[in-house]
């Protein structure tokens with residue numbers, strides 16, 4: 001007799017489980033049905049997407065980067081390659097000044113290379129999104145983008161020319177005046193507030 | 203799978219086996235492991251290769267089994283399919299550059315590995331950590347532990363043939379991952395602890411989210427119990443299956459829920475308190491049944507205890523910095539010496555030992571993965587059990603293969 005009751009009690013646990021499943025079945029779904037729906041930008045705001053360069057406040061198409069190469073050496077996976085912009089050819093006046101200085105026995109003052117990158121490439125296929133580069137950059141020129149839907153069919157699709165990408169993004173933002181206004185107001189922090197910009201606070 | 207037929211045609215010993223035990227020419231007869239394993243087989247038994255691509259071996263674990271009918275005569279886990287040379291990488295990268303690796307050793311409890319490594323480096327270099335960062339580490343690490351246990355819960359039941367629970371587990375886990383994403387920027391392979399602090403400070407959104415999440419998960423746990431824990435099919439499937447006596451635990455050095463399910467109340471957070479764990483009031487769940495169900499119950503109880511820790515930590519979260527002002531630059535050099543730091547991961551005791559000769563990169567780094575020791579006892583534990591029970595035992599050990607192989 002006791003064993004019958006026990007079996008019934010045991011079987012009841014299955015009914016309870018079915019009841020829970022039935023209740024959940026009637027509730028609305030919780031998943032985002034990509035591609036019919038996409039994750040909201042707010043939800044992606046704190047996500048570390050591929051890194052991007054951050055433009056100057058007054059000229060968003062030009063990066064803040066001063067080509068110090070700190071990010072290149074901090075990156076664990078050698079994703080970043082930066083070259084300095086070429087030194088401009090000295091103007092005739094500068095050439096003359098240099099020649100005069102040499103004649104006087106002084107060290108001629110050569111024009112310094114500009115503190116700006118000539119090329120800035122980034123290989124997303126190697127990147128582990130660790131954030132070392134973002135942390136180390138002294139002028140906060142690197143940030144995480146939030147492009148979470150990114151596809152490519154070849155490896156090269158993920159090697160980005162960041163200078164071109166920045167210019168493209170800046171142009172796109174310009175073409176969209178409605179969106180540009182609030183973003184320009186918060187220009188120093190290009191990523192939404194939840195995104196990590198700890199280097200400045202540390 | 204090697205049928206009895208192939209075995210018999212070769213006799214008990216594989217002909218391709220040379221004197222030293224390795225295969226020489228006839229590779230069709232099997233790899234070195236199989237050849238060696240087959241030698242001990244009885245003529246009437248069946249050699250079965252479970253894995254490396256088997257859904258219930260979670261990743262790429264391979265288990266060689268000798269079966270007598272449905273019963274396991276011998277079992278031997280074969281490792282190395284996911285070996286990525288993390289320890290070697292640690293020798294050629296600076297400590298800061300090696301940090302992202304720690305998120306990928308155990309992808310389910312990545313923050314515990316983050317912590318073990320930063321802990322060892324901080325100990326060796328004498329780096330201080332602000333109080334707020336300690337609290338944030340505790341909170342995120344415990345959240346990560348819950349997400350690991352939830353995933354284990356879903357996946358284990360999936361192994362045992364129950365499909366729906368993983369959907370519930372992932373529903374709750376998604377909320378957790380949203381919270382962790384606020385702090386770490388990623389959803390799985392976190393790299394967010396830093397020498398001298400944590401990467402991001404907790405904003406109001408995170409604190410608020412955690413405060414809401416705790417009652418939410420608490421309200422879901424009774425449903426988990428009603429749906430699964432009390433389900434008679436599960437109980438019959440895992441109760442008294444995979445008994446691991448205490449002496450087996452100590453012989454193999456198992457830790458975590460595997461040890462606590464066998465009545466050994468060992469938890470690094472309590473035994474060798476690190477960080478600020480000694481300030482919180484929580485219990486170490488222990489069961490004495492020694493079976494798979496005991497390990498299951500320990501993990502379910504740990505979810506509740508982690509919630510308790512998080513609740514206390516978030517309420518007493520001190521103000522201040524999340525990075526020490528004197529935190530080292532990424533290019534800092536480790537002083538010569540050795541250090542060891544252990545933390546309690548979701549699977550057991552995680553230890554990182556660093557030896558440095560004062561160079562740019564550590565001289566040697568040893569990672570102690572709890573899963574490795576926990577899996578080691580499988581060969582002994584599975585002997586004499588049914589093949590279907592072996593799946594239940596493997597799952598109850600909660601293995602993450604990349605951690606075992608490192």
Ligand code: SF4
Nearest residue numbers: 075127128130131133
């Ligand atoms: S996020 Fe890390 S891996 Fe990626 S480019 Fe920056 S430093 Fe390199």
Ligand code: SF4
Nearest residue numbers: 065066068069071137
């Ligand atoms: S660390 Fe910043 S400033 Fe220096 S090269 Fe990289 S992006 Fe440019």
